[in-house]
Amino acid sequence: MIERAPIIYKAYSALWRIFDWLYPPTCLGCGEPLARWCGACQMTTKVVPHTICIRCGQLLAKRGICLRCQENPPSYVALRAWAMYKKPLREVIHRLKYRRDISLAEILARHMVLKHVTLDWEFDVVVPVPQGIVRMRERGYNQAALIAWPFALLTGRPYVPKALVKVRETPSQVDLAVQERWENVKQAFAAEGKMVEGKNVLVIDDVTTTGATMEACASALVQAGARAVYGLTAARADFTDGRSRL
Ligand SMILES: [Zn+2]
Numbered sequence: 001m002i003e004r005a006p007i008i009y010k011a012y013s014a015l016w017r018i019f020d021w022l023y024p025p026t027c028l029g030c031g032e033p034l035a036r037w038c039g040a041c042q043m044t045t046k047v048v049p050h051t052i053c054i055r056c057g058q059l060l061a062k063r064g065i066c067l068r069c070q071e072n073p074p075s076y077v078a079l080r081a082w083a084m085y086k087k088p089l090r091e092v093i094h095r096l097k098y099r100r101d102i103s104l105a106e107i108l109a110r111h112m113v114l115k116h117v118t119l120d121w122e123f124d125v126v127v128p129v130p131q132g133i134v135r136m137r138e139r140g141y142n143q144a145a146l147i148a149w150p151f152a153l154l155t156g157r158p159y160v161p162k163a164l165v166k167v168r169e170t171p172s173q174v175d176l177a178v179q180e181r182w183e184n185v186k187q188a189f190a191a192e193g194k195m196v197e198g199k200n201v202l203v204i205d206d207v208t209t210t211g212a213t214m215e216a217c218a219s220a221l222v223q224a225g226a227r228a229v230y231g232l233t234a235a236r237a238d239f240t241d242g243r244s245r246l
């Protein structure tokens, strides 16, 4: 699939290679020169195991449906992540989010494309989890959009960044406990009916922790008329201790 990528994707990817040639990076995992995140370190990334809730993707002792999803089925059909939010992936996302190392998003997108091949999902459009205006002003970019765009190019689906909007500013989820996270993002998003009505929507984000953000996005999309919503993130944090380790 990546070999058959459209020209625009190849150009985007080549641009980063030129940039790396001009300003040679070192691998964030092992310090190896000339790679931002070398192939060997990418190989050591711990992928999400098979023993998960088939709806929300949370780790379980054995594969099935978790209690939360049995009692309150989520608005999305399924939520999955490529790998566990541990080193070196944790460092990758940290650099992408806070240190403007934005070319890492394309590497994450490639792994997520390979992950999606293993999932039997039919989707019509790719939508990133939006960022609030305040965060966008501070950071200057939305890391979820930087992953979603190359993902859409590689999977040949329309990229629809305006399908979801953040209608309420929310404090960062980082220091919040589980219940606070669910309250924090409740009704924080709205979806544009014209762009999603009758469509299967794939929502992309960088990290899933409790799944609260993805649920809030999916709920808005379903309310706006989306037929089905799927969620895919690069990383999955193990939230079993009840507090984030982000
Ligand atoms: Zn390395």
Ligand SMILES: [Zn+2]
Residues within 6 Å of the ligand: 053, 054, 055, 056, 057, 058, 065, 066, 067, 068, 069, 070
């Ligand atoms: Zn679940």
